[in-house]
Amino acid sequence: MQVNHLDVEAGASANGKVFEVEATVKSNVVVNGEYRKLVLAAPAKVLNCQPGQFFHLLCPVSAEHQPYLRRPMSIYGYYPEAGELHFLYKVAGEGTRAMAMLREGDTFNIMGPLGKGYVIGADWQNLLLVARGVGLATLAPLAQEARRLGRNLTAICSARSPDVLMSAELFRDMGAEVITVTDSEGTSGMDHIRAIIADRIAQNRVDALYTCGSNRMLTMLQGLGAEHGIPGQIALEQQMACGVGMCQCCVRSFRRGGKITHERVCREGPVFDLQEAMAW
Amino acid sequence: MQVNHLDVEAGASANGKVFEVEATVKSNVVVNGEYRKLVLAAPAKVLNCQPGQFFHLLCPVSAEHQPYLRRPMSIYGYYPEAGELHFLYKVAGEGTRAMAMLREGDTFNIMGPLGKGYVIGADWQNLLLVARGVGLATLAPLAQEARRLGRNLTAICSARSPDVLMSAELFRDMGAEVITVTDSEGTSGMDHIRAIIADRIAQNRVDALYTCGSNRMLTMLQGLGAEHGIPGQIALEQQMACGVGMCQCCVRSFRRGGKITHERVCREGPVFDLQEAMAW
C-alpha cells in the first residue's frame, strides 16, 4: 500500500529540519512484559533531537497487518554518536502490532524529528517529573538532557506493581532521585503523589514540573503549579494523520489569555504549557 | 487484505469436490530461466485431480505486492502418494511476482481442483499433443495419464531455442515420443508442424489431438482435425474472479450446433472441444 521509497533527496532548498528516511532495525525486544523497545540505526541528520519530540512511523504492511496512516511515537532515546534512535512502545492495535513484527536488519521508514519538545529554563535547577506507563518513553530524554545540563532531577515513577517499575532503574541510571509509587502498594493515588510533591515544594526543591500523564495527573499538577507559581510542561497525545501540521486533525483545546484556542499537537506540541492544557 | 483462514470444514454436506486449503511450500525454484516450479505439500483431498484441471491461488500479500483476486494456474503435477502438487509458472505481473517470493515452509492458500480436464477416449490408442511455453504445465499431466492408461503419446514441443526445451525431457521421461521444433532453428512454423502431424495421420498414428496453444496453433489443428475427422481438445485461458462458476467473468465464445454460445472457462472448461473453440 505505502510507497516504499528510499531517502529521496527532497529538493536542495528544503528547510532540512525533518526527514523521511529508511532506518535499519538493530533490535526489537520485549522489555518488562508490557512494553517493547525498538532500537534503530538511523542517519545523523535525524538525530538532532529535543526531549519530548516524536517521530511519525510507517508501520510495515504484511498479509496480517495493514496499517495505513503513520503512527506517532515519542523519542525514547537519541544517540548521535552511536547513530541510534530508540522507541519504547506498547502494542495497542494494528500499527503497533505490525511494529512488533520488525526483525533485526529490516528497514523501517521513519519521519522526524517532529514537534516542539520540553524546555528547561536557564534558571531551573530542580526539575521534577511524574511518569507513568509508556509516558516513560516521552520523559526519558528529558532526564538525559537534565543530566547534560547539570540540573537536579526528581522522578516520580508510577506503575501498576513494583515489578513493572523499569523506569525507576532508568532514571536512577541518569542520576535522578527516584520515588516509586504503585497501584498494588496503594501509593499511586493522586492525593499521595500530590503530598509528595507539595512536601518538596515546601522545601524549595521544585523549579519546574514535567509530565505526560493522564487527565487526573494534569489536573493535580495544574493545581499545585498554580498554587505555588511553579511552571510546568505536559506532553499530550492526539490522533494524527500528517504529523507535520498540514491536516489539522490533531487539534486540542487550550486555555490562553482567557480564551479557548485550538492548537495542533503535532506542530505547536506535543509539549504544551501545563496551565494552558485542558483536561479532557 | 485477504482473510487468511485455515481449512474451514465448510459444512458437512458440501459436495466435497473442491477445497480451499493452506498448502505448505516445499520448494519454489527457477527452472530454465523463464519459468518457476512451485512444489507444495498438499492434503490428499485436493490431489484427486484430472489432467488439464487448475487451482485458483491466493498469492501472498506483502508491502511490495498486493494482488487481490486469486490467480488461476494449471496443475503441472499431482502426486497423491507423495502428497505433492506442482505448478509451473511464468512471472507475468503482480500475482506471479508475489508467488515467486514464496519460500520453503511458507503456507499458501490454494483452491481446487477446478474445471473440466482433458478426456482420453476409451479407444484412442495414439495421442498427439502440441505444447509450447508454459502450456507445458497444462499438458504434462496428460502425458502421465496416457502412460498410466498404456496409450502411445507423441509430444511436439515448441520453444524459442533448443535450450529452453525442458518439456522434451519431461515428456521423454513419461515414455512419449518427442519431436522438438524451435524458432531459432526455424522449425516451429505452423506449416512445418502441420506437415509433421499430417504425415503421422497419413500413417494412422493419430487418434486424438491435444493442445493449449496459441491462436495460430488452434486454427491449424482445427483444420487438420476437421479434414481428417480426428477429435481434439484445447485448454483455454480467460481472466477469472471466482474460478468456480459464480461470477461469469471468464466467458469465451464457442461454435456449437451452428450457433455461438458463451461458456465459462473456469467451469465448462478450461479444456474444450477443439472444433468448438473459436480463434480470437
Place this chain on the structure above:
Amino acid sequence: MVNLTTRIGNLTLANPIMPASGTFSEDLADIIDLGVLGAHVTKTVTREKRGGNPTPRVCEVRGSMLNSIGIPSKGIDHFIQNVIPFYHRYDVPLVVSISAHSADEFARLCEEISVPGVSAIEVNISCPNIEEDGKAFAMRPSSAHAVMKKLRGASDLPLWAKLSPNTGETTEVALATQEAGADALVVSNTLLSMAIDIHTRKPKLGNLMGGLSGPALKPIALRMAYQCAKSVDIPVIGCGGISTIEDVIEYLIAGATAVQVGTATFINPTTMVRLIDDLRHFLSDQNIANVSDLIGTVRDADAADAVVFMEAAP
C-alpha cells in the same frame, strides 16, 4: 446458546449472513454446504436471454475489484425450470434478483417469477431505465418510486429494493422505495469506477467502466446503510466490502438487520461459513444473547470528544 436468527419483514433467517447477487450460484455447493446460509440470493435474471458485456469483465484495483459482467441471462424460463428447483433441497429462503429496462417489463418479470420456492424478490434497480433518460431507476427517488409501485402491484412476495451508491440522494431514494411498498432495502450495489492499463492505454474493462466492490467500498456502503437505517422503518440489509466478522458487526451496529457478502467469496469461498461461525463466537464472547441486540446500537450521539482514549498512560 446465542440466537443468530434475524427477521426481514415476515421472513425469519437462521442467521444474518447471505450472499450478494452475482457472487453466488449453485456452483458454490462444490465447496461449502449452502444449507448453513441465512438466505440464498441468485444472480440477477432478466425475462429475455441476454449476452452480458464484452470481456475483459473484471479487473483488480488496489485491494478491491471492478466488474462489468452485465446481466448475462438465460431468461426466465430456464431460470424457473433449472435454477429454482436446485434450491428446493435446502431449507433456506430463496431470494431471486430480477431486473429489466422498463417498469412494465420489470413488473411482468416480477409476476412471472413469483412461483413456489421463491421466498422474496430482490429488485435490482441499478440498471438503466431506457424509458426515461437511461439513468438507472435507483438514481432518482421519482423513478425508484415509480418502478417499485408497479412491482408492488405485480407480486405478493416480499420485495427487497437494492439501492445504488451512484446516486447523490440515498435517503430520498430509500424513502421513496419504502413509500412505494418495498419490504426491505439492500444497501448497496457497486460504485461506478474505471481503471486504465497504462501500457496498452486501454481501459481494463471491455465495457470501459464498471462497478467497484470489495473492501474499498465498505466505508461508503456502510455510510449508506446507516443513513437508510436512520431514515426508513423497513429492514436494511447491508452489503459492500464485507470480508471479516468485524465488518459484519460494524454493519449490524450501524443498523443493518442482515448482511450480504459478495466479492469476499471470490477471495475465500468459505467466507460466509466462517463468518457465521465467527459471529456465534463473537456474540458468546461478548455475552450478547441475540444478534438483534446488536442491531442499530451505534452510539451516534456520543461520537465527538473521544479524546480520552488518547491517553498514553494506562
Place this chain on the structure above:
Amino acid sequence: MVNLTTRIGNLTLANPIMPASGTFSEDLADIIDLGVLGAHVTKTVTREKRGGNPTPRVCEVRGSMLNSIGIPSKGIDHFIQNVIPFYHRYDVPLVVSISAHSADEFARLCEEISVPGVSAIEVNISCPNIEEDGKAFAMRPSSAHAVMKKLRGASDLPLWAKLSPNTGETTEVALATQEAGADALVVSNTLLSMAIDIHTRKPKLGNLMGGLSGPALKPIALRMAYQCAKSVDIPVIGCGGISTIEDVIEYLIAGATAVQVGTATFINPTTMVRLIDDLRHFLSDQNIANVSDLIGTVRDADAADAVVFMEAAP
C-alpha cells in the same frame, strides 16, 4: 530533455504535480523544497474564523482514510497577511481554495482574495449551501451553476471548480460549471463515508461521517475525471488516490491535464517530489517528449475483446 510543462487555461505549470487542498501547508517546507511543485494549493479558507469539526477528525479504513476536519479557518485577513506572503518566495503559481455557505458570501470572499500573489482560485463547492436545502453546491448542476456564475462576476482570476464524488450527476455538474465560466475542473473531492468502532460502538469520527480519500478513491475519481474530460472543453485536474507514478499516468491518459496529490503526502511526505522525478523518467524511458502527448490518449474505442493477451503460450 522531456518537457513536463502543462497548461491550465492561461497558466503554465512547470510540471503537472501539485498538492490537493487540505493536505498541504507551509509546514511541508520542513521536508521538501516547495519550489519544485507545479503549483501550490492552499487549504480551503473561509471569510470568517471557524473552528472546524469535533475530534476525532480522522480514522483509517482498509488501505485508506476518512476525514472530517471541516474547514477550521483563521479567516481571510489572517490568510492575506500571513499565508500569501509566505509563498512569494517561490516562483510557483499559488492557487487559493475558498468556500462559503452562501453564494453571496462566496462571491465576496472570491473578490477579496483576488490579490497580487494569487494565480488562481480553487472553488470548493463541496460545502453545504445553507440558502437552499443544505446540500452541497456541487451536488446539483443548478446550484453549481448559480454559485459559479456569481464567482465569475467577482474575480478575473482563473477559477477552478472542485467537484464532489457524492453527486449522481457528474457530467451535468461539470457542464454547468463550465457554462458558468469555470476555467478548469478539479476532480474530485472526498466521498462521504463512515466507520464505526465495534468495541465502543461509537462512530470513529467525531462528526459521524467523513470523506474517503486515498487509494480506495482512485477508481471512482478516475472514472469521474474521464467522464469530465470527455464532456467539457476546459482542463480537468485529476485528484483522488494518487500515490504512484502509475496513478499519475493513468489520470493523464484518462484526460487529466495535471493532478493533485493528497493523502499520499501524509504517508510519504516526499511523494510529490518523487512523482515529478518518476514522471521525467517514465517519459524518457518511453520516448515521450511532452507530458501533453500523454493527455487524453486512452484507447476507449478498443477496450473490448482484449482476449489476445490471455494466451499462455508466448
